[in-house]
Amino acid sequence: MRTLKNFIGGEWRESAGGKVQDLNPADTSEVIAEAPSSTSKEAAEACEAAAKAFEGWRNTPAPVRGQILYKVQRRMEERRQELAEALTREEGKTIAESRGEVQRAINVIEFFAGEARRITGETIPSELPHNFCYTVKQPVGPVGIITPWNFPVAIPVWKMAPALVSGNTVVFKPATLTPLTAALIVEMFDECGLPPGVLNLVYGGGREVGDTIVRHPAIQAVSFTGSNDVGVGLYGAAAARGIKCQCEMGGKNPIVILGDADLALAVESTIQGAFGSTGQRCTATSRAVVVDSIADEFLDRLQARTSSLVVGNGMDPATSLGPSVDERQLETVLSYISVGRNEGARVVAGGARMKDGRHERGFFVAPTIFDGVDPSMRIAQEEIFGPVLSLIRVKDAETALATANGVRFGLSASIYTSDVASMFRFVDRLEAGIVHVNSPTVGGEAHIPFGGMKATGVGLREMGRVAIDFYTELKVVYVDYTGGKRAGNLY
Numbered sequence: 001m002r003t004l005k006n007f008i009g010g011e012w013r014e015s016a017g018g019k020v021q022d023l024n025p026a027d028t029s030e031v032i033a034e035a036p037s038s039t040s041k042e043a044a045e046a047c048e049a050a051a052k053a054f055e056g057w058r059n060t061p062a063p064v065r066g067q068i069l070y071k072v073q074r075r076m077e078e079r080r081q082e083l084a085e086a087l088t089r090e091e092g093k094t095i096a097e098s099r100g101e102v103q104r105a106i107n108v109i110e111f112f113a114g115e116a117r118r119i120t121g122e123t124i125p126s127e128l129p130h131n132f133c134y135t136v137k138q139p140v141g142p143v144g145i146i147t148p149w150n151f152p153v154a155i156p157v158w159k160m161a162p163a164l165v166s167g168n169t170v171v172f173k174p175a176t177l178t179p180l181t182a183a184l185i186v187e188m189f190d191e192c193g194l195p196p197g198v199l200n201l202v203y204g205g206g207r208e209v210g211d212t213i214v215r216h217p218a219i220q221a222v223s224f225t226g227s228n229d230v231g232v233g234l235y236g237a238a239a240a241r242g243i244k245c246q247c248e249m250g251g252k253n254p255i256v257i258l259g260d261a262d263l264a265l266a267v268e269s270t271i272q273g274a275f276g277s278t279g280q281r282c283t284a285t286s287r288a289v290v291v292d293s294i295a296d297e298f299l300d301r302l303q304a305r306t307s308s309l310v311v312g313n314g315m316d317p318a319t320s321l322g323p324s325v326d327e328r329q330l331e332t333v334l335s336y337i338s339v340g341r342n343e344g345a346r347v348v349a350g351g352a353r354m355k356d357g358r359h360e361r362g363f364f365v366a367p368t369i370f371d372g373v374d375p376s377m378r379i380a381q382e383e384i385f386g387p388v389l390s391l392i393r394v395k396d397a398e399t400a401l402a403t404a405n406g407v408r409f410g411l412s413a414s415i416y417t418s419d420v421a422s423m424f425r426f427v428d429r430l431e432a433g434i435v436h437v438n439s440p441t442v443g444g445e446a447h448i449p450f451g452g453m454k455a456t457g458v459g460l461r462e463m464g465r466v467a468i469d470f471y472t473e474l475k476v477v478y479v480d481y482t483g484g485k486r487a488g489n490l491y
């Protein structure tokens, strides 16, 4: 069991706040770590440390900042197994999923280390003679990074890597359920020579610590991933201060399966999208919108495949599905299952908590499929964040499109078809920030933008080159070299 500390101004400091136990959701008799519930005074100290370090870091050449990230990349490669195991024990996902997440974080660091050499502007011809006009990207200042428990390695890294290479300093507040992975990540950055105060870590709840960060006068931008309730509140607090805010929030992602789809492929992708990461993913497939002509066959195959899934402790390599992250999340999932039943949908797989033998001390739910779901039901509209899939039968492709778009979220969407015209129609019309053709709704790559539309997101996209735009201000420079003979202003 590790006792975790705040990391402020380059020092691991004891917190004066209370202590929170970090439990293994697959076996709650295992206490993995004890983390502080940092005080708002400590959060303010972290913001002040970030402010103090800003001048030095902004003046460090970007390629030199990138070199530190390359070192972190190598360090994370060396410590990948330790980080993946901590992730599985702390969050519950399978060890294969954890290894994949750590690799993704490594790729993100590698990508942004390289981007450090490409934080370029433009030269633009002016309308005036002998005028040189160009743009330059400058850091915004100290930034707050507030992250969720479901991807506690990849998401913090995909925010801090672009923030740091752009020359910002960071105050990082991880989710209360995943403090150990956060500490390990910060430790790796510290081991690679990041100057004191450039990256700071405080733990604790959104109300006390998150709020202090977004309201602190030193903080110039906030990047958040998590629930809509929290995100909209943060966005409001950031707007009141007039600072940048990026929020990546909920999803209710559809997989649309048309009559000419490759069914074997569609079934595999639905399994991966709906039950991978135990459905605790903002990109999870939570609705299968299937045309009537193939719906029975699709469901038969899906049920057969679902019954082969092994639910258990993620450290066991035979496990295909881990637990819900904690008791509260488990209760949410179970309550949505009863909501679905009460709304008149039919459970055709799973539908209950698993408590027998090896599931006794964990928060396990059997992978659940509802048939007969009407698009207006709550289980077809609200984000559940668990292994629950709603099958919605529709009469044709047009109804499928309207159904897919008939929710308030717009993160990702998949279309399964072998017809080029249908494919392009869906690509054009699906209301989602990420559209997949014949591939699952989940996933994302370091160098490819990620984010959603509608109620899913505000602010610029994450990852990819565009991520740098959120973490920089664009300065426009006009240089007049007429040497005192300027002919006057144009306007």
Ligand code: UN1
Residues within 6 Å of the ligand: 148, 150, 151, 155, 225, 248, 280, 281, 282, 283, 284, 441, 442, 443, 444
């Ligand atoms: C993925 O599907 O691999 O919170 C990325 C989330 C997303 C990340 C998912 N921001 O689930």
